[in-house]
Structure formats: C-alpha cells, structure tokens
Amino acid sequence: MNISLNQVRKQIKGQEILRNMNITIDKVGIYAVLGPNGAGKTTCMHVMAGLSNWDSGTVEVYGASPFDNASILHHICFIQESDNFKPTLKVKDVLKQIEAFYPNLNQELLHRLVKEYDLPLNKRLIELSKGMNSALNMSIGLASRAPLTIFDEPYIGMDATARKKLYKEIIEDYVDYPRIILFSTHFIEETESIFEHAIIVNHGQVLLQEPVEELAERALRITGPTEAMKTIDRSVYKIISEDSFLSESAVAILLDKGQELALPINCSVQPLSLQEFFIDYTAKEKSFV
Ligand SMILES: Nc1ncnc2c1ncn2[C@@H]1O[C@H](COP(=O)(O)OP(=O)(O)OP(=O)(O)O)[C@@H](O)[C@H]1O
Numbered sequence: 001m002n003i004s005l006n007q008v009r010k011q012i013k014g015q016e017i018l019r020n021m022n023i024t025i026d027k028v029g030i031y032a033v034l035g036p037n038g039a040g041k042t043t044c045m046h047v048m049a050g051l052s053n054w055d056s057g058t059v060e061v062y063g064a065s066p067f068d069n070a071s072i073l074h075h076i077c078f079i080q081e082s083d084n085f086k087p088t089l090k091v092k093d094v095l096k097q098i099e100a101f102y103p104n105l106n107q108e109l110l111h112r113l114v115k116e117y118d119l120p121l122n123k124r125l126i127e128l129s130k131g132m133n134s135a136l137n138m139s140i141g142l143a144s145r146a147p148l149t150i151f152d153e154p155y156i157g158m159d160a161t162a163r164k165k166l167y168k169e170i171i172e173d174y175v176d177y178p179r180i181i182l183f184s185t186h187f188i189e190e191t192e193s194i195f196e197h198a199i200i201v202n203h204g205q206v207l208l209q210e211p212v213e214e215l216a217e218r219a220l221r222i223t224g225p226t227e228a229m230k231t232i233d234r235s236v237y238k239i240i241s242e243d244s245f246l247s248e249s250a251v252a253i254l255l256d257k258g259q260e261l262a263l264p265i266n267c268s269v270q271p272l273s274l275q276e277f278f279i280d281y282t283a284k285e286k287s288f289v
Pocket of ligand 1: 012013017035036037038039040041042043044
C-alpha cells in the first residue's frame with residue numbers, strides 16, 4: 001500500500017475538520033482531489049504530506065507514519081498556492097535550494113520549464129507576479145518527480161495559456177515517469193481530461209474515490225420526453241438531479257456498482273462530465289451518505 005488514511009479525525013480549535021477520513025492509494029496515477037470550499041482537502045493533504053498531525057486513526061505513507069518523519073520527507077513534494085519558499089529568495093536561489101532536497105529532481109526539465117515560463121532568475125520571489133510564482137512552484141513540483149507529488153490549487157494567477165501548457169506538461173511527464181500526483185482544483189472542467197481517479201471530499205470525509213472511467217459508466221444523464229422519463233423508477237436509482245424544459249426532461253443518476261439501467265423508450269443516456277457530477281453530487285450528498 002502506498003498511502004492510506006484510516007478513520008482519521010482531526011480537530012482544529014474545537015472544530016472537527018477531518019471526520020473518519022478514509023483514503024487508499026495503492027497505484028500510481030493522477031488523482032483529482034475535489035470538494036467545496038472548506039471541505040477539508042488541504043488539511044487532509046497536509047496530513048498525508050507529513051506537515052500536520054491528526055488526533056486519531058492511522059496514516060501510512062510508503063510504510064511510515066508521515067508526521068515530522070524525515071525519512072519519507074524527500075519522497076513527498078507538496079506545492080500549495082503560496083508560501084512555498086521564502087519570498088526574499090531569488091529564483092536562482094530557490095532552484096539551488098531544492099537541488100539537494102528531491103533525489104529524483106530532473107534539472108533539465110526544471111530549467112526548461114523555468115525558461116519556457118520566462119521566469120527571471122535574478123528576481124526575488126516577492127518581485128514576481130502571482131502567475132510567475134505559480135509557474136515556478138509548478139515547475140518545481142513537476143521536476144521534483146517525487147513519488148508523491150501534491151498540488152494544492154497551485155495555479156493562482158496563471159493565465160489560460162500557461163495553465164493549458166501546465167496540464168500538457170503534467171501528462172507528458174507522468175507518462176514517462178508515472179508516480180502519484182494529487183491535484184486539488186476548483187477548475188474541474190478544464191482539468192478533467194488529465195485525471196485518472198477522483199477523490200471527492202466534503203465535511204471532512206471522503207464521499208467517493210473511484211477511477212474516472214468507472215465513474216463515467218455509472219454517473220449518467222438520461223434525457224427524453226417528459227412522459228417517458230416519468231417511467232424511470234425513482235426508488236431504484238440514486239437520483240442526483242432532475243430538470244425539465246417544455247416537453248423534455250433530464251435526470252442525472254448514479255448507478256450502484258453493477259446496477260443495470262432500464263432506459264425508457266425514446267430516451268437517451270450519456271455520461272456526466274466530472275464537473276457536472278461533482279456539482280450535482282455534492283449538492284445532494286446528504287441523501288447518499
Ligand atoms: N489553522 C486553522 N484554524 C482554524 N480553522 C482551520 C484552520 N485550518 C483549516 N481550518 C478549517 O478547516 C476547514 C477545512 O479547511 P481546508 O483548508 O482543509 O479546506 P479546503 O477543502 O482545502 O478548502 P478550499 O477549497 O477553500 O481551499 C475549514 O472550515 C477551515 O476554516
């Protein structure tokens with residue numbers, strides 16, 4: 001097992017932030033970590049990365065308990081939105097500083113990305129724009145090739161072109177050097193093509209963890225004439241959302257694993273996108289857990 005969180009609980013200032021959180025990651029892959037604001041994503045990833053302790057439950061990362069554990073620190077790269085490095089350092093000093101830290105760091109990739117993102121080596125981080133800081137952080141995270149790389153909403157300020165390039169770089173580098181990449185994002189629509197797995201978190205719990213391909217087989221939108229759609233047996237499916245317009249209706253459902261769909265006559269079915277599923281599912285979550 002590479003990473004496991006088992007019944008993990010954590011309180012901060014009396015508030016329960018993680019409530020029986022369970023995650024198992026036993027394969028390499030690019031994992032989307034999704035959840036509404038305040039869901040507990042950052043807290044949970046801090047715990048995984050050894051940056052934060054927890055109150056009860058067990059956490060194992062590469063066979064060890066991660067909190068404050070120098071033996072696994074070099075296998076984990078955690079990149080967050082800001083404050084990854086001292087703001088008074090120059091770009092070139094940061095590049096130097098990380099050299100010794102990540103044993104798998106690929107200098108060639110790092111310097112290529114720094115050049116392509118046009119990052120000025122002699123400027124201090126504090127003098128860079130938000131997007132430039134993010135591009136630097138992302139370049140470091142990617143080039144670290146750490147077996148567990150965590151990107152926590154890492155691209156603040158990066159423009160659409162820079163983000164598109166970033167997604168392409170992540171996929172290309174992952175194909176050559178597969179590892180566990182966790183990527184927390186609210187830009188689901190533009191990132192969903194890079195994800196192989198989805199982990200959906202809310203209220204300090206994991207609501208769902210599943211390969212995206214499998215999810216697409218059971219998270220479905222059925223559309224058709226309202227009269228025909230009325231024949232869908234609401235008692236046998238998890239209905240995530242319903243809407244209708246004139247004489248047409250649409251129902252989004254989540255089939256149970258192995259459950260067959262009885263499609264009403266004259267109706268059609270298609271997979272929900274990850275974003276559509278996420279929005280409907282987290283809105284309806286209380287009825288499912
Ligand atoms: N240091 C802290 N002190 C008090 N509350 C905290 C602290 N850190 C996190 N929390 C609370 O824990 C909850 C989860 O926060 P967390 O940052 O893990 O959520 P998130 O899912 O990453 O949210 P977002 O998508 O908005 O970044 C929130 O209610 C937040 O207010």
